[in-house]
Amino acid sequence: MRIAFLSNVVYPFVTGGAEKRIHEIGTRLAADGHEVTVYGRHFWDGPEVITHDGMTLRAVAPSAELYTDDRRSITEAIDFAARVARPLRRQLNQHKHDLVDVSAFPYFPIFSAALAGVGTDTPVVTTWHEVWRDYWEEYLGTLAPFGKAVERVTAHVPQYPVAVSGITADRLAGIGPTRESIEVVPNGIDxxxxxxxxxxxxxxxxxxxxxxxxxxxxxxxxxxxxxxxxxxxxxxxxxxxxxxxxxxxxxxxxxxxxxxxxxxxxxxxxxxxxxxxxxxxxxxxxxxxxxxxxxxxxxxxxxxxxxxxxxxxxxxxxxxxxxxxxxxxxxxxxxxxxxxxxxxxxxxxxxxxxxxxxRYDWDSVAQQAATVYERALAGKW
Missing domain, CATH: 3.40.50.2000 (Glycogen Phosphorylase B;)
Incomplete structure (x- = not known):
């Protein structure tokens, strides 16, 4: 398989749970002979395209501050989503990737992946770490309706959804896809x-x-x-x-x-x-x-x-x-x-x-992810 991951931050240059998951799954799939590319911001030194731990890292945007007043920056997320769409579209038109996996948060890159894949039949797998729903009121206050709306609209974009736990899958089913259509692939540990x-x-x-x-x-x-x-x-x-x-x-x-x-x-x-x-x-x-x-x-x-x-x-x-x-x-x-x-x-x-x-060892989790990708490619979701 030729797999593309979309993540504005790339491990180990930025450390966090979502980007570490991509790194751990991606390096294991690459070691098994799959071709893995990660599209992200340019947080590493050197050229925009490098090979790291068997994966290709492709910078489509410069490094940027991720937080504003202790909250994830909305403008940063929109900027990355806008910048990644065109290069991903070029690669998909050239059939360089069989499948795209996008971290659901911060949402906007999912729209980029969906638009980039129009006319190519490239499956877009989304990985949902959380579904916030009413938590938006605590996180954004008066802007909560905006957060809720973006989350709900994102859940309705054509996708192959993956949740990291059953409870996250249940929450996602409450705002978008059916529970039966959501696969669960947990986070992992070494x-x-x-x-x-x-x-x-x-x-x-x-x-x-x-x-x-x-x-x-x-x-x-x-x-x-x-x-x-x-x-x-x-x-x-x-x-x-x-x-x-x-x-x-x-x-x-x-x-x-x-x-x-x-x-x-x-x-x-x-x-x-x-x-x-x-x-x-x-x-x-x-x-x-x-x-x-x-x-x-x-x-x-x-x-x-x-x-x-x-x-x-x-x-x-x-x-x-x-x-x-x-x-x-x-x-x-x-x-x-x-x-x-x-x-x-x-x-x-x-x-x-x-x-x-x-059961949460990364080797086991990577195998589960590979099985999910194969099902998406075969249209057997």
């Missing part, structure tokens, strides 16, 4: 890399760990309260990895807690393996997030043989990812504290986290 990541020094380890963007939906404030309730009994420490708009408020909250001296904010860790090492060293990984389109940190923590504590919530895919290999609790301080108490006492979930994590 199990071997996680299991061999070096642990931090003894004096830098934490009994409980959180890793993620510090936003309201992650409910780190709730975790701080829950941890404070059990910290003394277990002589425990809490490490919080990540940055975000909630950071200052969370630090102020932590300073008011009885066991503030047991809580450390580690910020954003540049080296991914440092995060994995902290997971391997911790007894529990706790993230009572109430909104997760997938929840990659849960899979990573399970591969690190860490007891996972997550929120059981209708807007979170945590139950799909964890199953019986972790603790799913109500998103309340008391429920999280109870789960922390069990984990810190050495109690383990009924399922095996290591075995559960295996």
């Amino acid at each position: 199990v071997e890399q996680i299991r061999t990541a070096p642990r931090p020094a003894e004096n830098e380890r934490f009994d409980v760990l959180f890793a993620g963007r510090l936003i309201a939906d992650k409910n780190v404030a709730l975790l701080l309260e829950a941890f404070d309730a059990v910290a003394a009994e277990h002589d425990a420490t809490l490490g919080i990895v990540g940055e975000g708009p909630e950071l200052d408020r969370l630090k102020r909250q932590a300073q008011q807690l009885e066991h503030a001296d047991r809580i450390s904010f580690l910020g954003f860790l540049e080296e991914y393996e440092d995060v994995l090492g902290h997971m391997r060293a911790a007894d529990a990984f706790a993230s009572p997030s109430t909104r997760e389109g997938f929840g990659i940190t849960f899979a990573e923590a399970m591969a690190a043989d860490c007891t996972v504590i997550a929120a059981d919530h209708p807007e979170s895919a945590a139950d799909e990812v964890i199953g019986d290999a972790g603790y799913l609790v109500k998103p309340t301080a008391d429920a999280v504290a109870s789960a922390l108490d069990r984990a810190l006492a050495g109690e383990r979930p009924s399922g095996d986290p290591l075995s559960r994590a295996e």
